[in-house]
Amino acid sequence: MSGKITIDDIAEALGMSKSTVSRAISGKGRISPATTERVRQYIEKYNYKPNAVAQGLAQSKTYNIGVVCPIDYEIFDLRYFHRCLQGISDSITPRGYDILMSMIGRSDVDNLRRLVENHKVDGVILTRTLFDDKAAEYLKQSGMPFVVIGSSPDKELIQIDNDHLAACSELTSVLLAKGYRRMALLGGDGTHIITETRRRGFELAYKQAGLKPDADLIYMGVEDHPHAAQVLTDVMKKGVDVLVCMDEKLTGMVMSECRIRHIRIPEQLRLASFYNSSFLANSSPAVTALDIDDRRLGAAAGEKLLEVIAGAQPEGVVIRNYQVILRESTS
Amino acid sequence: MSGKITIDDIAEALGMSKSTVSRAISGKGRISPATTERVRQYIEKYNYKPNAVAQGLAQSKTYNIGVVCPIDYEIFDLRYFHRCLQGISDSITPRGYDILMSMIGRSDVDNLRRLVENHKVDGVILTRTLFDDKAAEYLKQSGMPFVVIGSSPDKELIQIDNDHLAACSELTSVLLAKGYRRMALLGGDGTHIITETRRRGFELAYKQAGLKPDADLIYMGVEDHPHAAQVLTDVMKKGVDVLVCMDEKLTGMVMSECRIRHIRIPEQLRLASFYNSSFLANSSPAVTALDIDDRRLGAAAGEKLLEVIAGAQPEGVVIRNYQVILRESTS
């Protein structure tokens, strides 16, 4: 009953043609305020809602944007993803768009391909970027508008990212300014571009201070607890001022390992993280971290994609919305 | 080029009418194997894909199903949600359906309402059920087909759930069989129906053994670390054989608190969880837990919803796909 009313019904009821109704609704073309108002009232009263599918067909649009969710996302990635999703939703739903999810594997883009080929979306957002990214590669050759969240070496892509380089550099600089010179860096999955960026940020701070980090204290590709534990052993043996972890997962592994070994933070080891989380904020001791607003990032990506869909050829953007939060773990 | 080919193009190229082509593709109505084959080959060669929007308009369908993602999902819920999503995707994409996400708050169902009223979905899956669930309430009165994952006291809803009652009861029974009589139960958010179900499962096992749990050892509504810590103090004072936590989050909080206080598991306190996770499997000690296949759950929900959309009026289902995994923490 409520869902079945169409633009024809309105036209008939109000004694005007359906194109008039259409214009009154969309506001396109000249139309008298009087009829606009009549239509508005009728719509209000009978709770008319346009049929998105029919609108889509008429305009060759779907009003859906595809968001790619990697099937191998782990628990910590999911929180990031969920926030991006919220941001995307914030930015696109007011414009009548919705999120169509595409679950894909690293090298299996079939699901994404379906979405694109069957005209189910007007554009796509990639929520992470990999080196040698199959999804980005496919989208590029498909002609479908898309943007990526995160940075890619491929400069043809429209990228939306936090300024991780500046952010990581800034946290490192702050630590250097506190007099800590000997810092170790613990990084994860090397196929993620952000891992590399974070390392560069770390090194940049040293460079800007006229110093050089100790290459022996940079540990990359650490992805599991045993490996992290081993690095911790090494770091404790060598002796460092601060151990900087690239994300909360690594930080968590280090912290739990420290507890087991009765290593006191910050007395025996100072700790900082390039990615904040409520866990790090509430743990004891609370951990110094870089706080980044992923929701805003998602919103920016959504807006940018809508621009692309509208035909603009925007540049990517780098958002500066991080803050360094100093906590007990580096005091 | 590849994306622009329509059913008309095929008809013209093959010298037949577009209705013939349509039939050849869908297989509906009588049609000669010869023409079917010709069409099939052409489609293959030129990689024709039907326009989902046009199909949708013609059939009054969208080939999208809405999946509701609560905006207040926390990190642990997200893993569950992500797995459900995979299962849903597994079951619906082979049938041409895709997932449209709706991010909604507890009491704010606007986004869901939009999806329904604008005809953007053919059905909806609710991935959690609350007492007094606004989303379920709205969907019911909207007439939109939907199913819920998890159990609800509202028996009119089509519910897909694991047999949590049996599962929790079974884990508890196993512990009772090991001779542990004095068990404490630690439960979380009381507005989630599953919390209540788990408690009942716990009690059921006692009942079946002709015993009764100690009401003083049942702690409900524990949602943060301080509260969990306080319960731990209480439990240690009273002395118990096993502390059973309802989910991995609570279990994690207890474990980290035990580390801080140097309480050894299982020597000083045995621990079990009604929800498994890789964290519990890999921690030291590994924790006894109930393992549940959420992906299969999502798949079942997807299938069930498609039945409803197809016009069936199926019963809800209870899936028995859990297993009790005994680990070091209860030895």
Added chain:
DNA sequence: TTGTAAGCGTTATCAA
């Protein structure tokens, strides 16, 4: 300012 009519790409109902 408004109405007419031709799409948008399919499916579905008739005849042929």
Added chain:
DNA sequence: TTGATAACGCTTACAA
């Protein structure tokens, strides 16, 4: 077994 032709609900030239 096939082919016209009318939907599906909306947008958009082009006329009036």
